[in-house]
Amino acid sequence: MTDTAEPGSTTDDRPLHGRVALVAGATRGAGRGIAVELGAAGATVYVTGRTTRERRSEYDRPETIEDTADLVSAAGGHGIAVPTDHLEPAQVRALxxxxxxxxxxxxxxxxxxxxxxxxxxxxxxxxxxxxxxxxRLHRLAVETHAITSHFALPLLLRAPGGLVVEMTDGTADYNGAHYRNSFFYDLAKSAVLRMAFALGHELGPRGATAVALTPGWMRSEIMLDAFSVTEETWRDALAAEPHFAISETPRYTGRAVAALAADPDVARFNGTSQSSGGLARTYGFTDLDGSRPDAWRYLVEVQDPGRPADVTGYR
Incomplete structure (x- = not known):
C-alpha cells in the first residue's frame, strides 16, 4: 500500500488515505454504511460477514460482503471482502x-x-x-466482539492513535434508564456499551481510543423491507409510523465513524458513549439529504412522552 493520493484528490479530501480499517459485520446496515464512508475518506477497508455471493447466512438476505467491498472501492477507498464467522476464533485469527x-x-x-x-x-x-x-443472540452480539478484539487489538496497538468503535443500540444514558425490548436484547446492547468503557481503560494508557456508538432510527435494508418501502420512497412509511420521520441512513453513522477516525483529538471521547446525531453536531457532517437528525434527543423529548410526531428542530 502506498501513500500516494489518487489523481485529482488531496489529503484534505481523503483524510484517511493510508489508514487501514476492519469493519467486522459489514454485510449490510450500519456496517456497510460505515465501511463505505471510511472508503470515501480514503481508507483501505476490510469488510467481514457470513453472507457472500456463494453462500448466505441464516438471514437469507441478498446483501453480500463482496457488494460492500465494491461500494467501498467505488467511494474512493480500497474494499477487501473476507468471509468470517466471528464466533470462530480460528477464522478471526486468520483474518x-x-x-x-x-x-x-x-x-x-x-x-x-x-x-x-x-x-x-x-x-x-x-x-x-x-x-x-x-x-444465541448473546453469543452473536457479545462474544463476537470479545473474540474480535482479542485478536485484532495487538495489531491496532502496534502504532499509536488507533480507534475502536463498538456499535450498539442506545446511549449509556438512555439504556441506563430504559428497558430495551427484552431481557436478552437489553443485556446485549448494554454489554456492548460497557465494552467500550472497559476498552477505554485498557486502550487509553496504550495510546488508543475506544468509543461506543449508536445510530438513531436507521433505514437499514431490513428496516426498509419491514415498512415495504425503499430508500427513495421511505417517507411512505410515515403513514404507518409518523415518528419514522426522524430516521437516518446507514451512511450517517458511517460519517460519524469517519469523523472520529480523522480526528487527531479523538482521545477526548475515550470510553464514552456517542450517537450519530450527537457527533454530527460536534463535527458538522450531515446525512445524505443534507439534514442532521438527532434521534436520541427526539426520542426523549418527543416520542417517549407521547407527543405528536414533529421533527422540527431535530433534523
Missing part, C-alpha cells in the same frame, strides 16, 4: 493475520457484529423468551 501480512497495520476496528434481528421477542419476559434464541 487478523491476513491484515497484518497485507498491510502491516490496523488503524480502525469497528465491532458491528449483531445478527440478532430474528432472535429476540419484543417485550417477552425472560421466562417466556425462547432460551436457545436468547443465548
Amino acid at each position: 487478523v493475520e491476513r491484515v497484518d501480512a497485507e498491510q502491516g497495520r490496523l488503524d480502525v476496528l469497528v465491532n458491528d457484529i449483531w445478527g440478532g434481528e430474528h432472535l429476540f421477542a419484543w417485550n417477552a419476559p425472560v421466562w417466556e423468551h425462547d432460551l436457545d434464541k436468547g443465548l
Whole structure:
C-alpha cells in the first residue's frame, strides 16, 4: 500500500488515505454504511460477514460482503471482502493475520457484529423468551466482539492513535434508564456499551481510543423491507409510523465513524458513549439529504412522552 493520493484528490479530501480499517459485520446496515464512508475518506477497508455471493447466512438476505467491498472501492477507498464467522476464533485469527501480512497495520476496528434481528421477542419476559434464541443472540452480539478484539487489538496497538468503535443500540444514558425490548436484547446492547468503557481503560494508557456508538432510527435494508418501502420512497412509511420521520441512513453513522477516525483529538471521547446525531453536531457532517437528525434527543423529548410526531428542530 502506498501513500500516494489518487489523481485529482488531496489529503484534505481523503483524510484517511493510508489508514487501514476492519469493519467486522459489514454485510449490510450500519456496517456497510460505515465501511463505505471510511472508503470515501480514503481508507483501505476490510469488510467481514457470513453472507457472500456463494453462500448466505441464516438471514437469507441478498446483501453480500463482496457488494460492500465494491461500494467501498467505488467511494474512493480500497474494499477487501473476507468471509468470517466471528464466533470462530480460528477464522478471526486468520483474518487478523491476513491484515497484518497485507498491510502491516490496523488503524480502525469497528465491532458491528449483531445478527440478532430474528432472535429476540419484543417485550417477552425472560421466562417466556425462547432460551436457545436468547443465548444465541448473546453469543452473536457479545462474544463476537470479545473474540474480535482479542485478536485484532495487538495489531491496532502496534502504532499509536488507533480507534475502536463498538456499535450498539442506545446511549449509556438512555439504556441506563430504559428497558430495551427484552431481557436478552437489553443485556446485549448494554454489554456492548460497557465494552467500550472497559476498552477505554485498557486502550487509553496504550495510546488508543475506544468509543461506543449508536445510530438513531436507521433505514437499514431490513428496516426498509419491514415498512415495504425503499430508500427513495421511505417517507411512505410515515403513514404507518409518523415518528419514522426522524430516521437516518446507514451512511450517517458511517460519517460519524469517519469523523472520529480523522480526528487527531479523538482521545477526548475515550470510553464514552456517542450517537450519530450527537457527533454530527460536534463535527458538522450531515446525512445524505443534507439534514442532521438527532434521534436520541427526539426520542426523549418527543416520542417517549407521547407527543405528536414533529421533527422540527431535530433534523
